Amino acid sequence: MSPSEWILLKGAAAAFNQPGRFVTFLAAEWTHAYHMNVYFRGDEGEICGDEDGPPCSGSGEFAAFYGQHVLAGMAGAHVNHPRWRVAWHEVDAAVTPNVEMFNHWWDRLWNRDGRHDNERGVGNLLWALQAGHRLGFVGASDHHGHAAEGSVGSGLTGCHVDELTRDQVLDALRARRCYATDGERIVLDFDVAGTAMGGTLAAPIGSAVTATVTVAGTAVPTAIDIVRSGMVVATKTDCTGNECVFSAPVTVADEYSFIYVRVRQPGGRRAWATPVWIHGQCTTSAACPPERFVPGGTWSSMECLYRWRVLNAAARAGRRISCADGDPACDSGTTPEECTFQVGVCTGVSAGARQCQGPAVGAIQLLEPSAIAAKASAADRENRLTLLTAIRALGSGSPEARCTPYVDVRVPLARRPDGRLIRGSRWLSGEGSRGAERDRDVVWLECLPGSAEQGLFGGRATRASVR
Numbered sequence: 001m002s003p004s005e006w007i008l009l010k011g012a013a014a015a016f017n018q019p020g021r022f023v024t025f026l027a028a029e030w031t032h033a034y035h036m037n038v039y040f041r042g043d044e045g046e047i048c049g050d051e052d053g054p055p056c057s058g059s060g061e062f063a064a065f066y067g068q069h070v071l072a073g074m075a076g077a078h079v080n081h082p083r084w085r086v087a088w089h090e091v092d093a094a095v096t097p098n099v100e101m102f103n104h105w106w107d108r109l110w111n112r113d114g115r116h117d118n119e120r121g122v123g124n125l126l127w128a129l130q131a132g133h134r135l136g137f138v139g140a141s142d143h144h145g146h147a148a149e150g151s152v153g154s155g156l157t158g159c160h161v162d163e164l165t166r167d168q169v170l171d172a173l174r175a176r177r178c179y180a181t182d183g184e185r186i187v188l189d190f191d192v193a194g195t196a197m198g199g200t201l202a203a204p205i206g207s208a209v210t211a212t213v214t215v216a217g218t219a220v221p222t223a224i225d226i227v228r229s230g231m232v233v234a235t236k237t238d239c240t241g242n243e244c245v246f247s248a249p250v251t252v253a254d255e256y257s258f259i260y261v262r263v264r265q266p267g268g269r270r271a272w273a274t275p276v277w278i279h280g281q282c283t284t285s286a287a288c289p290p291e292r293f294v295p296g297g298t299w300s301s302m303e304c305l306y307r308w309r310v311l312n313a314a315a316r317a318g319r320r321i322s323c324a325d326g327d328p329a330c331d332s333g334t335t336p337e338e339c340t341f342q343v344g345v346c347t348g349v350s351a352g353a354r355q356c357q358g359p360a361v362g363a364i365q366l367l368e369p370s371a372i373a374a375k376a377s378a379a380d381r382e383n384r385l386t387l388l389t390a391i392r393a394l395g396s397g398s399p400e401a402r403c404t405p406y407v408d409v410r411v412p413l414a415r416r417p418d419g420r421l422i423r424g425s426r427w428l429s430g431e432g433s434r435g436a437e438r439d440r441d442v443v444w445l446e447c448l449p450g451s452a453e454q455g456l457f458g459g460r461a462t463r464a465s466v467r
Contacts, residue, residue, distance in 0.1 A: 048061065213261050346402065
């Protein structure tokens with residue numbers, strides 16, 4: 001875009017803005033290996049990477065260039081169509097607090113099932129939420145003014161505002177008080193125990209919080225799903241009119257979870273409410289399981305700079321963790337011939353106490369799976385991307401005890417040339433630093449053939465164990 005084109009765009013956005021009737025924003029789309037949008041509060045704004053300006057070729061440049069405007073409250077931004085190769089480990093959700101749940105233009109090319117949504121799949125919206133990013137939902141046509149398949153309004157964002165003005169719409173977007181539709185003008189409201197969509201609620205682990213959905217549909221909803229961290233926990237299928245209210249208790253299962261809503265109408269029309277994030281708190285030892293940290297390998301004084309934790313691994317056990325394929329106690333996946341471990345990264349956590357003393361951790365680095373290993377193995381490529389994204393969402397610079405959510409780490413079984421399945425293994429290594437101090441921790445994950453595979457290929461089945 002040339003400077004003269006940018007000036008023309010600024011004039012058009014200002015001329016068509018009519019508060020209370022029709023709101024326009026001065027905005028731009030940043031294009032790299034993936035895409036982001038930025039929209040300004042006023043009639044002035046800078047553009048990154050115009051033909052006479054400095055280049056803006058990576059997400060770091062996007063955050064450096066536009067982040068100053070977003071963090072100062074003068075702009076908003078969101079991540080576009082995440083199915084299109086978004087590098088979530090580079091994304092700063094403080095700068096781009098929203099993501100497109102629905103995008104018609106690009107996703108019509110890639111979603112062969114015609115869904116056009118970006119809800120499920122590795123690298124997609126739900127995956128980023130499970131890794132710890134806090135993202136609101138928006139919908140878009142991505143039309144670009146082309147007279148082609150789809151039309152303006154084939155994806156919409158609904159925001160909760162008191163007045164139709166730039167300021168209020170932008171404030172709602174920045175606060176994640178918005179929801180996405182596939183273009184259907186469904187009105188949707190959602191809260192959890194009085195906390196509106198986009199907010200955060202603290203509640204004891206093991207307690208129940210009430211999720212309430214209010215829908216004014218364009219038709220009678222066929223289903224309203226309440227989704228906790230990716231799993232549907234309650235569904236209403238008996239709405240009798242276009243306006244429908246649904247309340248259901250949702251159990252707080254762990255320390256990090258999020259609850260959102262999916263509304264379905266006849267013809268496959270849908271809407272999605274931005275999550276409410278739940279900070280699960282341990283109030284009694286009976287309600288909360290013991291901390292499950294894997295011992296590190298450095299001096300105890302630095303142990304709290306980096307720690308691995310693995311779900312269903314005993315506290316104070318060794319670094320080698322084994323699981324039998326298909327054992328529900330430790331294998332959280334359903335893929336045959338593979339164990340899916342639930343793994344997290346923590347800082348500020350010592351072996352004997354939840355809280356460490358001392359300055360904040362300055363940097364967190366994932367060493368294994370390495371970039372080289374990711375090129376050689378599809379599982380390690382996914383494992384590395386997942387862990388990097390969780391670490392990015394966790395951030396650094398806080399002296400408080402913090403952990404990523406538990407994320408999936410895949411360990412496939414190995415197969416000998418004669419076809420026999422044998423143990424598969426992966427080792428994970430990471431490092432936290434604080435000035436000159438460094439803490440490097442390692443955990444070894446083993447997947448053993450399960451009982452069904454034992455019968456087919458021989459070998460010994462073993463229940464979850466820590467050695």
